[in-house]
Amino acid sequence: MIDPWGSANLEYMDLIEKFGVRPFSEVLDDVPEPSWLMRRGIVFGHRDYDRILEAIRSGSDFAVVTGMMPSGRMHIGHKMIVDQLRWYDKLGAEIFIPIADMEAYSARGIDFETSRRIAIEEYIAGYIALGLDLTKDNIHVYLQSENLMVEDLAYVLAGKVNFNELRAIYGFTGSTSMAHMYAPIIQVADILHPQLEELGGPRPTVVPVGPDQDPHIRLTRDIAGRFREKYGFILPSSTYHRFMGGLTGGKMSSSRPKSAIFLSDTPEEAEEKIRNAKTGGRETLKEQRELGGVPEDCIIYETLLYHMSGSDPELEEIYESCRNGTLMCGECKNNTAEFIRKFFEELSRKRKKALSTAGRVLEG
Ligand code: SF4
Structure with a gap:
């Protein structure tokens, strides 16, 4: 009965069972000095984390990608991402932090200038205050709308993705805007671009996400497979963390x-x-x-x-x-x-x- 870490994970087991995400507890013992978020079951699932563990053990190069959506105030629930990044930073990972201003525009109608301001005042300032040094050489923060390498890659990747596929994953309809439809492909490029030759070539990459982001991960892995011959992509790994609840019940959300x-x-x-x-x-x-x-x-x-x-x-x-x-x-x-x-x-x-x-x- 006494399980200080595990009991709130039950609602997430669906993801593990239905979509092939593996319980993080399976690899926990192999993680050298796991973070408290791992030990306490807040990071509860993974795909192919063994690849990242291998890179950590052998001291070889690996990348971490996790974006920020500049659409509201940063709250204490977001801190968990920063805590994970600090842990990876200590291990010497190369860290990519895309600011999803293109997605903020297509999904929420926020213009690029406003996204930039919110990103700086809320998220970048917040990440720095929480102890992540964003000026280090191994940490790259960028706006999607200003990263030509990501945009070019997204366009190439989009050549092997069709509407029916995106409709099945995201429920897009005939009235979904082109910008909205294109946003997931930009995210796929965010995740895969650290493996381009210009940035050092194929390497294990991990994406720490909440369970609601798993459709993006599945799409990214599918597309990476389609372009393996051209770019030599290694399928990205992922970890899944649960979300902190709201102070008044329900979800913690910037809009409440x-x-x-x-x-x-x-x-x-x-x-x-x-x-x-x-x-x-x-x-x-x-x-x-x-x-x-x-x-x-x-x-x-x-x-x-x-x-x-x-x-x-x-x-x-x-x-x-x-x-x-x-x-x-x-x-x-x-x-x-x-x-x-x-x-x-x-x-x-x-x-x-x-x-x-x-x-x-x-x-x-
Ligand atoms: Fe338990 Fe009350 Fe403390 Fe919550 S606030 S952990 S219910 S003693």
Whole structure:
């Protein structure tokens, strides 16, 4: 019964069973010094991760690609991507971070100038504040609309993709715009272009994504296979992470401000949001003592699971004390609110500093 990491994964098992994604637990023991996101089951699935492990073990070259969609405010749920990138950066991976301004235009109607501003002020500043040095030589951040290598590759790849295929994957209809239809091919090119000769040639590549992005991964792998002879592509690997829930139940989303803590929130706002968050506690203290709480259904616990990076035993203790009714929600919330306030005090300082340099990242 006691499984501090695994219980919330059940809803994702479908993806594993239906589409051939493998459980990450199968390879976890082979990962040298796995990240806490891996250890805690937040990264729950993979395709062909063995290739990446082989590259890590042998110290050979591999790439990581993960995009950012500049369409709203960056929230604490997005931090998980940065945490994964920091882990790969330490291993010496070459990291590509496309800013999906073409997709933001085709799917959300956001013009390129606005995308650029949002990318700089929200995401690039946020990534830097969270500890990823975007000025390093092994890290490449670019706007899709300004990367000619990606655009040229997308056009070539599109030569072997037809409407029926995209309709089957994405549900496109006769009234879908051409721009919208083309956006997935740009993403495929984002993922495959690190393997072009100009950038060093074929190499293992991993794409950390949420489960909703798996259709893009399947399409990319299919297309990579069609162009294997021309470019020698190695099918990209992927990992799948679960999403942090919203503070008020449901999903955490930039479009529902009360559901999320934004990186631009003040420490006081962040603390207040935690104090108002939904818990998995019982109606009364008496019931909580008798029955214990339900950490699997508690955003406070989830906040610690995703963001208390250091100590697994400390987190396990919180889980067990909650389950056995010795920890009450008031105390638990207080501690978590304090933890988040301190985290945001530091983050706000770093973010302010990062805002003054973030624009330069796109000039390099
Ligand atoms: Fe959540 Fe903590 Fe209450 Fe348990 S004790 S339900 S982990 S707030």
